Amino acid sequence: MMFTTDSRRRSTLTSILILALTGFASIQLTAQSLNGREIMQKVDDNQRLVSDSAFNRMQLSTCRFGIKDNRITCAEKPRVKSLESVGKNYGEAREDSKSISIVLEPASERGIGMLVYSYDDTERDNETWLYLSALGRVKRIASSNSDADSEPASVFGSEFTTEDTETGKLEEYEITVLGETTESGRAVWKIEMLPNKTRAKKSRYSKIINYIDKERFVGLRAEMYDQYDKEVKRLLSARVELVNDNWVARSLTMMNLVTNRLSNMAYVEINTGLEVDDDFLTQRTLTDVAFREAELDKLREQVQ
Numbered sequence: 103m104m105f106t107t108d109s110r111r112r113s114t115l116t117s118i119l120i121l122a123l124t125g126f127a128s129i130q131l132t133a134q135s136l137n138g139r140e141i142m143q144k145v146d147d148n149q150r151l152v153s154d155s156a157f158n159r160m161q162l163s164t165c166r167f168g169i170k171d172n173r174i175t176c177a178e179k180p181r182v183k184s185l186e187s188v189g190k191n192y193g194e195a196r197e198d199s200k201s202i203s204i205v206l207e208p209a210s211e212r213g214i215g216m217l218v219y220s221y222d223d224t225e226r227d228n229e230t231w232l233y234l235s236a237l238g239r240v241k242r243i244a245s246s247n248s249d250a251d252s253e254p255a256s257v258f259g260s261e262f263t264t265e266d267t268e269t270g271k272l273e274e275y276e277i278t279v280l281g282e283t284t285e286s287g288r289a290v291w292k293i294e295m296l297p298n299k300t301r302a303k304k305s306r307y308s309k310i311i312n313y314i315d316k317e318r319f320v321g322l323r324a325e326m327y328d329q330y331d332k333e334v335k336r337l338l339s340a341r342v343e344l345v346n347d348n349w350v351a352r353s354l355t356m357m358n359l360v361t362n363r364l365s366n367m368a369y370v371e372i373n374t375g376l377e378v379d380d381d382f383l384t385q386r387t388l389t390d391v392a393f394r395e396a397e398l399d400k401l402r403e404q405v406q
Contacts (some may be wrong), residue, residue: 138277233388260365274301
């Protein structure tokens, strides 16, 4: 049988189309075959990459909010804080982390700092220390919220808590893919996370519903529920950008639906792959101003 030039061209184009469709189907099949735990593990892994050997600058804004023209807006002048944060991952799988965040502005709060050691191992509680410059002392923050009258620690007076910002310990949850939907115009998995008995003693949430971008493995929305199955907080992500080959949400808004207050954490700068001294990620950095500023200057020079 003889083929003309046109028939050969059509045959070639058909082969390319088949390969392209097969590859796309393979990608789709791989994505669809992931279970809830595997999806959330990829989300966690991506978040760790943003904080590994990293020096970031953030702006934290908090206000009482309302709805105007179907948009969420501040109903008062927001309180704005500028922060610098340094982090590094540890362990064989780089799943543990140490991070420290320092307030730069306003001047009245300059030097307030938070040091966090996070462990992926469910047998180890995370450790958090808060330094209040006005008092000149370091306070250890309890990791467990087993006391029903206690509240999880706020991150610099915002609506974010230390529980909201941690990664790892996925073994403490029953994770289920509830289905697929859209969020902010993106195809997402809707994933439910139910804490086990151990986690329930440490958490204010009876369940968390996550909306995970199927292509970029970034959480676009999270709904937190109390023991009465009432949504009490909501996290919305925006400005998802590719940073060092990793998708990152550069704007995180936590809405407290009980108090009608919200906080926005905006990443002004994200710098990874830096040389971070292990000694910097210790309590000394919280209390020793000269040491802290000297080490921060070294990091600033690396990103200039």
